[in-house]
Amino acid sequence: MKIRRRLLYALASMLTLAGLALAAPRPAFAAALTEVTSFGSNPGGMRMHIYVPDTRPANPAIVVAMHGCGGSGPGFYSGSEFAALADRYGFLVIYPSAMQEAGFGKCFDTWSAAAKQRNGGSDPVSIASMVAYAGQRYGGDQNRVYATGSSSGGMMTQHMLSLYPDLFKAGASFMGVPFTCFANAADYPPGGQCTGGSMNRTPQQWGDAVRQASAGYTGARPRVQLWHGTNDTLVPYSLLQESIEQWTNVFGLSTTPSSSDTPQPSWNRRRWADPAGTVQVEAYSIQGAGHSLPSTGMAAAAIAFFGLTTPPTTPPTTPPTTSACRVTAAVNAWNTGLTTNLTITNTGNAPITGWTLAFDLPTGQTVTGGWNASYAPTSGRVTATHVSYNANLAAGASISIGYQATHTGNSGAPTAYSLNSSTCTTG
Known part of the structure; x- marks a missing residue:
């Protein structure tokens, strides 16, 4: 078992490094990543980095971009395309760094009892504090906040959408799992029921977990985009279907998609729209891909799903000044x-x-x-x-x-x- 765990850890590390090689080159004039050492309540003991593009509107949207196990905020900044897209479209990017040890190094806490309760403590509260800080310090629009992440970060994406539906407008989860998939710390990979390949709950059970996390909330739910490789064995591809069942149930939609297509070779996309025609859930099955997402072009598809593809027209400001x-x-x-x-x-x-x-x-x-x-x-x-x-x-x-x-x-x-x-x- 120890040998198997070491092999899995090595595989995860290699895949993480492979993902880091996919970032688009940054323009020479781009702003720098900045660490924030005091951003508010931080029960998860997390680190925060933020990328503020030189050109942005007075109240830019906020994207929280989260790394996989063993990674870091600066590593995800360097190894993904979100900062380059922020330069193009003028939104802020928060890069949290997880500090809690799990099976594959430091991972975002999606397993503890505290993390499964709104304002219960641990990493979710720390991330919500980062969003509030971005609003206070840089004028970030608290009505346009989005979450995305890879592996552990993809898991936390679905987690935050469940706990804070009033804060997040949409999320894009790469290689994630449904909310409450992990029973406890012992269930976290490697091993455990959630990622062991045998997880199977009903859509109603999955949907109830989300509704119970934000009991009493009656407002609009954040739209959800899901990505998974068909050859992913570290976080099994079968969990994509479990996530689909969770979120379609939350929206009161059938598990049968409204439409399906192939926007790029090997990208098989299914969509679930509400009666008004708005796509609330979108799922990508990436044929032949393992635990290696997002790859080139996928971050852009996530940003398009968020509706953030209008370039800013205001001149550079660092930071916005509204008073003296x-x-x-x-x-x-x-x-x-x-x-x-x-x-x-x-x-x-x-x-x-x-x-x-x-x-x-x-x-x-x-x-x-x-x-x-x-x-x-x-x-x-x-x-x-x-x-x-x-x-x-x-x-x-x-x-x-x-x-x-x-x-x-x-x-x-x-x-x-x-x-x-x-x-x-x-x-």
Whole structure:
């Protein structure tokens, strides 16, 4: 068994490296990948990198692109075509790095009980925090957020669509598995029932798992694109059908496709449309392919499915500026507690209607209450949002807000203030 596992690990590593060789060459003028070290609540202990194209609209769409087991965010950036497509179409790309060890190295947690609950903890909460940060820092449109990923990242794609249907508009899962396929950590590859080739639930059972994950949600569900190689033995091709059954049931559609075609040689595509004609589920069977997706052109097909193929017309901005501001902080600390008063000044020439102030809370501090604003989350990168009586901030005017917090020794003031995504000066 140990020999078999080592062989499987070596195979997975070789396939991952093969995928990294498929990226399109980047233009010389392209922006650089940037690491964000403090982006908010991070129970998964993950790393975040973001790619912000030089040319983009004021409120660009956000694509979360996730690597396979043993990979990393920077590796998926270098080895996939999503950043080059971001240069062309002007959307942001978040590249999370998984930090939890599984059968093939560091993988995204789709197995734990916490990860299967909305806001339950682990990697899903960390990824949702990254999306919120992209909105606060770069003006990313929270109504146009999309997920994609390969292998472990493809699994997390279907996972996030299940847990946060109100946040994600669509997803493209390469070599993934249905939501709740893994019973626990012991079920994760290699071995286990999910990827052992014997997983078979009814469409109703699969659909119920998604509905239970977001109980009470009645809004639109994210559209789903699925990709799998017919010769994939690491994540068996049979799991594509299980994913199809899950998502068609979620949409209340028959498992019989509305249409099928071959958009490229070896790409067999099936589509499931709702009564209005909108394709809600799309599945690609890649003939003869193993555990090696996405390959050339597949990222472009995913971006087209998301509806992000309109080039931006606005000039380069880094980052978008919506206001000018200054923040001063006054901390009063004792034992394990403190209060912090923040004075926000609009140093711009135009009034601000509706504001949010984001800042990094020092490590070990937790907000327990506040005044003149609402605060969320309670640690990490916190966002203070105006209340009804102080939503407007005239040019040259100031307002005071504050909070109470506990601390474990670090009673310092917050850092990295930004007002409506515009960086503020301090003092």
